[in-house]
Amino acid sequence: MSDNKNNMSHWADQMAERIIREKGEKPLYTCASGITPSGTVHIGNFREIITVDLVVRALRERGKNVRFIYSWDDYDVFRKVPKNMKDPELLASYLRKPITLVPDTSGVAENYARANEVRVENILPTVGIYPEYIYQAARYRAGYYAEGIKRALEKKEEIKAILNEWRTEPLGDDWFPVSVFSSFTDKDNTKVTDWDGEYKITYTDLDENKSETIDIRSTPNTKLPWRVDWPMRWAKEGVDFEPGGKDHLTEGGSYDTSKKVVELFGGTAPVSMRYDFIKLKGMGGKISSSGGEVADLYDVLEIYTPEIVRYMFVGTRPNSEFAISFDLDVLKIYEDYDNCERIYFGLLDVKEQRKEKEKRIYELSQVDSDHIPTEPGYQAPFRHLCNLFLIHESNVDEALESISDVTEGQKDRLRARLVCAKNWLEKYAPEEFKWSLATTTDPIDVKDNERQALKDLASYVNSYLDEMNEKEFSTYIYKAAADNGIENADFFTLTYRALISKEKGPKLAGFIKTVGKEKILQILSKY
């Protein structure tokens, strides 16, 4: 790995330096991220995770000891049933309960929240991200935050004053900085009515109209509301860095109030940075809970290899919005990545400043930061891989075998790309990208001169294909057309119809060569 101590070309490095500058030299730096797993954790949520991962890497490369915590805010309340969930009526009966008490109607995990968590925890190692997970429901229920809750109650007036700075409707005199899940119903439709100055609070269940006094240590149904919970945890964990979406990082947003509230808990606010949303392009109408398109990391990893997924985030400033494309842009993204790789390995000469930047992007894009590749990948254009895959009748292994000049070090990466090409073709590619060899279909109807032209072509394939390059062989394609009085354009169309039952196809000479003599002749011999 190169020495990045002074490399400031990338935003993650700049952020790492800022954290060290603002927080001072510390034996341990804590970087945090987190979300409420109340639905699919989508690719926009992933942006926060990888943003932290990149800063963590930059800090570690500076020799720092870093803890990366990811908070599952699964003691939050189940507020609405996402549209695409199984058994919505059953789920609806659990509204207002904590999401860990909601059943998982998909049947994969012990509860609703856990199902969403597991999905993320299983996939993050694929892109080289290994946070330490913290489960808030378990912590709250174990009384882990009892002192924090007590502290919040003690500082009730100060907290109220801070929150009221931005509220249109000030919090009333009867407000307490805690919310309670009822012991009777598990729901949060409750109102706290009294606090004894120590650990006991009294609340009323508004559904059942029953009251009860509980000890927050032994009956931990109590949780802090978000704007108090967040700063309490900053203080508890000593968080030095945590990014946020633009909803949090706006004036009067939760970061603003939390950085004041955290002081009441004896802590200081972490360094933060704002990330923007991710748009999707070309997915073709996958419906999310909110009615728009949604994709999660699994969807993206189907068509982009892990390093390219990282590359898209690494190469974009977090505070600008960008789109992840599932359409033809995929080809360009692969090309861009290959360009970056060529620059890294010195195969493409660019200005020094750009070179430094691209090299850093390449490093941070790699899944394993300790093992940056020592040779570039096999840089076949994505489109070519699509064609190889189709030539070999949708068999990835055969397609891989057909490429002879691949080194051992390139093989795994190339296979991963072929699988992505396969997935892209099957799910997102436009029709003109898809075809199959007409080896088993009946011959098309042709006129006599067309038949003769195809016979000529077969003969040229038989005699010359193996020993010629694309360009040399292409002259025989034109010869076959010209000798039989067919316009070039018409002959190309004819040949595509004969070979792949379509009007157009991949560049013909190269295509014939890639398919190989045997299969081409198998088809052309029908004429």
Add this chain to the structure above:
RNA sequence: GGGCCGCUAGCUCAGUAGGUAGAGCAACGCCCUUUUAAGGCGUGGGUCAUUGGUUCGAAUCCAAUGCGGCUCACCA
């Protein structure tokens, strides 16, 4: 109403620790007699939204303005 982001070539954007404006595509020209989102070589094209300020020097920093967008003032 507050805050934030964007405004750079026809299009999509890069360039923001200040130092002579970039890429890809499109366009135009030439070439490979020759299908495709072809290939090669070359050319043109921008008062960096506007105005002012700081500076020897501003796309870059500051202040206003305009247009577009997001977000907070519920909950999390």
